[in-house]
Amino acid sequence: xxxxxRRKLLASAALAxxxxxxxxxxxGSPHRGATISPREKLRELHFPNVPLTTHTGKQVHFYDDLxxxxxxxxxxxxxxxxxxxxxxxxxxxxxxxxxxxxxGRDIFMYSLTIDPKHDSPAVLKSFAEKFHTGPGWxxxxxxxxxxxxxxxxxxxxxxxxxxxxDRANHIGTVEYGNEPLMLWGACPxxxxxxxxxxxxxxxxxxx
Amino acid sequence: xYYNVFGEKVSRARxxxxxxxxxxxxxxxxxxxxxxxxxxxGLLTSAGYLVAKRGLSARWGSLVPEMQAASPLVKPxxxxxxxxxxxxxxxxxxxxxxxxxxxAGGEARTRNHQALTLFPPQKFYKLTALAKQVSVSPxxxxxxxxxxxxxxxxxxxxxxxxxxxxxxxxxxxxxPSQNGGFGLPSTTRHLHNGHTPSESDGFPCxxxxxxxxxxLYWYDQHYPMQYxxxxxxxxxxxxxxxxxxxxxxxxxxxxxxxxxxxxxLVGYHLFFNQSDTGDETTGxxxxxxxxxxxxxxxxxxxxxxxxxxxxxxxxxxxxxGDTFEVNGVVQPFLQVQPRRYRFRWLNIGPxxxxxxxxxxxQDQSTLPFWALANDGNLLPxxxxxxxVTIGVAERYDVIVDFTNFAGQTFYIENRLVQNNGLGPxxxxxxxxxxxxxxxxxxxxxxxxxxxxxxxxxxTITMPRFYSLPDTTPTPAVTRTFKFDRLNGMFSxxxxxxxxxxxRFTVTRDTAEHWVLGNLSGNWQHPIHIHLEEHQILSRxxxxxxxxxxxxxxxxxxxxxxxxxxxxxxxxxxGRYPLHCHxxxxxxxxxxxxxxxxxxxxxxxxxxx
Numbered sequence: 175x176x177x178x179x180r181r182k183l184l185a186s187a188a189l190a191x192x193x194x195x196x197x198x199x200x201x202g203s204p205h206r207g208a209t210i211s212p213r214e215k216l217r218e219l220h221f222p223n224v225p226l227t228t229h230t231g232k233q234v235h236f237y238d239d240l241x242x243x244x245x246x247x248x249x250x251x252x253x254x255x256x257x258x259x260x261x262x263x264x265x266x267x268x269x270x271x272x273x274x275x276x277x278g279r280d281i282f283m284y285s286l287t288i289d290p291k292h293d294s295p296a297v298l299k300s301f302a303e304k305f306h307t308g309p310g311w312x313x314x315x316x317x318x319x320x321x322x323x324x325x326x327x328x329x330x331x332x333x334x335x336x337x338x339x340d341r342a343n344h345i346g347t348v349e350y351g352n353e354p355l356m357l358w359g360a361c362p363x364x365x366x367x368x369x370x371x372x373x374x375x376x377x378x379x380x381x
Numbered sequence: 382x383y384y385n386v387f388g389e390k391v392s393r394a395r396x397x398x399x400x401x402x403x404x405x406x407x408x409x410x411x412x413x414x415x416x417x418x419x420x421x422x423g424l425l426t427s428a429g430y431l432v433a434k435r436g437l438s439a440r441w442g443s444l445v446p447e448m449q450a451a452s453p454l455v456k457p458x459x460x461x462x463x464x465x466x467x468x469x470x471x472x473x474x475x476x477x478x479x480x481x482x483x484x485a486g487g488e489a490r491t492r493n494h495q496a497l498t499l500f501p502p503q504k505f506y507k508l509t510a511l512a513k514q515v516s517v518s519p520x521x522x523x524x525x526x527x528x529x530x531x532x533x534x535x536x537x538x539x540x541x542x543x544x545x546x547x548x549x550x551x552x553x554x555x556x557p558s559q560n561g562g563f564g565l566p567s568t569t570r571h572l573h574n575g576h577t578p579s580e581s582d583g584f585p586c587x588x589x590x591x592x593x594x595x596x597l598y599w600y601d602q603h604y605p606m607q608y609x610x611x612x613x614x615x616x617x618x619x620x621x622x623x624x625x626x627x628x629x630x631x632x633x634x635x636x637x638x639x640x641x642x643x644x645x646l647v648g649y650h651l652f653f654n655q656s657d658t659g660d661e662t663t664g665x666x667x668x669x670x671x672x673x674x675x676x677x678x679x680x681x682x683x684x685x686x687x688x689x690x691x692x693x694x695x696x697x698x699x700x701x702g703d704t705f706e707v708n709g710v711v712q713p714f715l716q717v718q719p720r721r722y723r724f725r726w727l728n729i730g731p732x733x734x735x736x737x738x739x740x741x742x743q744d745q746s747t748l749p750f751w752a753l754a755n756d757g758n759l760l761p762x763x764x765x766x767x768x769v770t771i772g773v774a775e776r777y778d779v780i781v782d783f784t785n786f787a788g789q790t791f792y793i794e795n796r797l798v799q800n801n802g803l804g805p806x807x808x809x810x811x812x813x814x815x816x817x818x819x820x821x822x823x824x825x826x827x828x829x830x831x832x833x834x835x836x837x838x839x840t841i842t843m844p845r846f847y848s849l850p851d852t853t854p855t856p857a858v859t860r861t862f863k864f865d866r867l868n869g870m871f872s873x874x875x876x877x878x879x880x881x882x883x884r885f886t887v888t889r890d891t892a893e894h895w896v897l898g899n900l901s902g903n904w905q906h907p908i909h910i911h912l913e914e915h916q917i918l919s920r921x922x923x924x925x926x927x928x929x930x931x932x933x934x935x936x937x938x939x940x941x942x943x944x945x946x947x948x949x950x951x952x953x954x955g956r957y958p959l960h961c962h963x964x965x966x967x968x969x970x971x972x973x974x975x976x977x978x979x980x981x982x983x984x985x986x987x988x989x
Contacts, residue, residue: 209687212561220695258868329695330869333801334903346868347697347969355557357565358694359636362870362877362970369879373636376565379594 216356220327224320226286229298229313236324240312241353245281245378248349249363250330250341251313252289253301258346262363263305265370266348270308272371278310281378286324288341290315329360352377452684452691452704455520457712458822465649465676465708468536471505478502478547478601489589489597492580495953500605502547508535509551510568510632510646512559518711521688526645526709527554527564533709534678535630535648539670542606542624542654550600554591563640563692566591570602571633572650573774574625574757574914574934576609577602579955582911585635585972586880586956606652609913612952613890622847623914623932625652627676627725627757627776635880635972639700639731639964643692645709647729649676656846657759665846666836667753668723668780673835675715676725677793679771679820680706681733697869699732699802699965705795707821714822719787720833721780723753730773731964734805734905734937736797738768738814739781742790742822745814751838754778755931758914761844764928770797770809772907772937774962780838788827792819802965804905807940849930852916852947857891858985864908864938864961864971866901871961871971874988878960878972886976887950888983894918897936897944906966909935911957912977915946935962950977 210218223237234240249266251259263285270277277283287293293301298313307313315321325331330347332338348370351358361373476483480497482490513528529535540546554566567590571583580587581602592598605611608619632638632646651670653659659670668674681702685691693700707713728735739748751763757776769777783791796817798810811817865872876884887893895915897908914932917925921943924930936944960972975989 212689215685215687216562219693327695329693329697331698332866332869333698333803337902342868344869347870349695351694352557356560356562357557358563359565360697360870360969361636362868362872364868365877365970366879366882369877369881372880376567376636 213354213356220329222320222323222327224316224323226314226316226320227295229295229302229315231295234314240282240284240314243354245352245374246350247281247283247374248328248351249285249347250288250325250344251285252287252341252345253293253297254289255342255345258342258364262346262348263301265363265365265367266311267305267307268367269370269374270311272367273374276378277308281310281374283311284314285311286314286321288321288325288344290318290321350374350377452682452702453521453686453688455518455704455711457819458714459519460710460713462677462713462715462821463708463710464671465532465534465537467671468506468508468530468538471507474505474507474547474549478505478549478603483601484597487597487599489595489600490580491587492955494580494601494603495578495955496605497547497603500545500603500607502545502603504540504544504546506538506546506548507551508548508570509553510570511553512555515709517690517706517709521684521711524690525561526690527641528645529648533645533647535646537648537676538630538650539659540604540606540650540652542608542652545606546604548602548604550602552589552591552598553593556591556593561689563694564644565634565637565641566594567634567637568632568641568646569600569634570630570646571911572602572604573629573631573909575604575628575650576607576623576625576913576952577604578953579957579977582955582957583630583633584911584956585633585638585958585960586974588634607952609949609951614949614951620850621654621656622850624654624657624759624847625757625914626657626754626759627651627727627778629678629727629729629774629776631729635878636968639968640692640694642729642964643680643682643700643731644690647678649678649725649727651676651725661833661835665759666834668721668835670723673720674723674725676708676727677821678706678708678727678729679735679795680729681818682706696802696965697969699963701733701799701801705818705820707793712819712821714824716824716826717783718826718831719783719785719829720831721782721784721835721837723835724779724781725757726769726771726777726779728771728773728775730962732773732802732966733799734770734772734797734907735795736768736770736809736811737777737820738794738796738817739823740792740794740814740819742792747814748781748786748791750782751780752777752928753780753838755928756914756933756935758932759846760928760931761846761848762841763838765838766928768796769928770937772905772935772962773964774907774909775935775937780835782837783823783825784833786825787829789825791823791825793821793823794819802963803903804940804963807903807905849916849932850949852918854892854949856894856947857888857983858987859894859896860885860986861896861898861988862959863898863900863988864904864906866904870969871901871966873959873971873973876973877970878974880974882974883956883976884973885986885989886978886983888980889954889977890949890951891983892947892949895946895948897938897946899938899940899942903940905940906938906961906963906971907935908938908959909962910948910959912953913949913951915948918945918947920944954978
């Protein structure tokens with residue numbers, strides 16, 4: 175059973191202020207406090223700067239080292255996954271080839287494990303080697319709670335808590351984005367590699 | 382053994398997921414929104430009055446705590462509802478439109494016009510997508526939105542059957558560095574439910590860049606303004622019973638439709654003819670446009686703590702807003718006369734389903750009204766209803782009779798509770814009258830001396846408008862489409878959108894049956910199919926309700942449902958999409974490309 179039932183959520187809804195009901199309160203001033211730039215706001219909401227370890231053993235921070243000023247792809251995986259993960263990874267290998275030498279220069283690919291207890295840097299390294307991934311593509315592990323935070327913040331979630339518990343539901347999506355332009359999209363990892371590469375190109379040229 | 386709605390064996394995990402969804406629904410019903418529970422939850426006082434400053438949160442279900450941060454409170458009903466201006470025509474276009482794409486002149490079109498010579502345009506328009514600073518509420522700072530010609534919603538096109546038109550679309554959207562976030566400045570404008578040749582349809586993959594980014598930055602769309610059947614079943618005239626009334630246009634950029642339409646790229650396009658004239662003294666005697674025939678665009682939005690429009694690009698299951706706009710402004714008011722009105726209602730999403738009621742502000746009673754058209758298609762006769770449910774992209778034309786309500790006030794109210802991108806619960810949970818989302822305040826003038834030459838719907842007892850086209854022709858093929866959630870994305874028959882993959886080809890001028898099946902547990906999907914209107918033959922093998930005995934272009938696919946549709950594919954050839962119109966689902970791959978070609982190029986792929 176989910177820890178928070180819908181019933182509890184419903185009850186808590188009664189306490190939330192609402193915009194748009196007969197009973198809506200007085201409007202607040204929209205100009206209160208210092209304004210934050212949209213880029214800063216996006217970072218605050220979605221890109222926690224948690225520490226991670228790459229498959230080569232390097233310590234990095236998610237926002238500062240991996241996202242800032244870059245075009246990236248992000249997906250979740252785990253090495254013991256037998257079905258969707260290897261297929262998505264195989265597709266991304268083709269995507270990396272299609273994007274050519276831009277990967278590692280201005281496009282970076284990140285595969286984050288959803289199973290950090292098992293997926294140590296060494297395990298990720300051998301996984302990467304098995305797939306012959308090229309430079310510019312990092313496999314990342316870290317603390318369980320940090321990776322869980324990233325999963326939720328990046329939207330690799332399901333609104334049904336029971337479905338959300340099954341990690342197999344989170345490993346088929348590839349997000350792609352242009353951090354400085356604040357432009358993000360997502361596509362299925364099981365789409366044709368040519369199509370995935372095309373989608374990524376939209377936020378590179380951006381228009 | 383476990384089985385789904387198709388009677389197919391499913392895994393235990395999948396069955397458990399379906400069962401769980403059902404359990405959650407039962408739990409919600411158990412938690413229910415009946416009077417007593419509302420009272421217990423503090424939403425109603427013992428006398429039945431509303432509790433001040435409380436109500437149903439529009440987005441209490443988010444899994445991410447920060448995303449529950451509500452938009453700044455906005456003072457409602459302080460500004461008049463804008464009416465979109467009617468689009469004015471050009472004397473001519475320079476360079477003149479050509480059958481082949483004018484690539485040298487900057488046109489981004491890739492395919493020849495198939496009907497330009499046959500139906501030469503009599504009216505010409507220019508429409509420009511551009512960024513503009515607008516006000517959505519006196520409580521919020523000015524917003525830079527994406528507009529058509531500086532308006533969001535864009536200007537209302539008004540066209541007449543038999544008078545072909547050509548619209549030259551320009552893309553002058555700013556580069557992404559100036560966007561302040563979401564939105565891809567690359568567009569393709571779809572005329573939603575137009576019987577339009579493929580190259581002018583606004584196919585999602587026919588996108589083109591902004592003038593800032595490319596030498597190809599404009600695109601001509603030709604609308605023949607003919608009834609379906611003009612080149613096939615009803616040569617020379619087309620089938621009058623395929624007449625369309627309320628259409629809308631919107632950006633359809635593959636992968637970015639949710640962001641781009643949310644940023645403002647939507648508008649209305651109305652079609653009139655000798656029966657639906659826009660003049661209440663002629664034809665069907667429907668309330669006159671534009672005084673008494675009023676298009677309304679409903680949307681739910683979020684604003685950040687700076688009061689700026691916010692779009693969560695990481696909400697991959699769907700996006701609900703907590704602030705409600707009508708015609709581009711937050712909770713406006715509309716002044717009307719005590720007489721009959723034709724309201725045209727459109728839900729532009731991105732993900733919310735509305736169930737709209739007319740709530741009397743004095744006593745919270747519900748005013749019945751008349752459903753006149755479903756998805757812009759006149760019903761054979763008006764149907765009296767207490768509410769209409771309207772998924773993303775669906776339209777209802779309604780007749781509301783304010784004759785006996787001089788001096789009173791009403792709200793157009795959404796009472797349908799929805800908590801996430803899944804869709805509303807099944808069966809739907811409704812808020813108590815006055816406790817839903819109040820979208821528009823309608824103030825009826827006290828002046829009782831008002832002329833009304835429009836027909837009284839209560840006097841129409843026999844079918845008077847268009848007849849429903851025959852659905853008895855034998856289908857050339859019955860195709861099945863299963864909509865499912867797959868690995869965090871959305872699939873049709875286990876596959877994802879790819880512009881370069883043609884999933885099946887229909888033989889032009891044939892009829893088919895399409896079965897839409899929803900396997901995705903608790904998810905609901907408003908399914909839209911381009912080119913011709915379909916009719917619902919059955920929902921879970923039962924006939925649809927009377928207000929769905931109509932021609933439609935968006936059909937709501939509820940939880941674990943099987944719907945059978947009747948289709949014809951007449952007159953034109955080329956590529957069209959089938960997709961979910963929850964724009965977040967659509968952008969996350971719940972779409973496919975299909976084609977129409979003359980015989981013998983069609984196929985009979987039953988599960989494409």
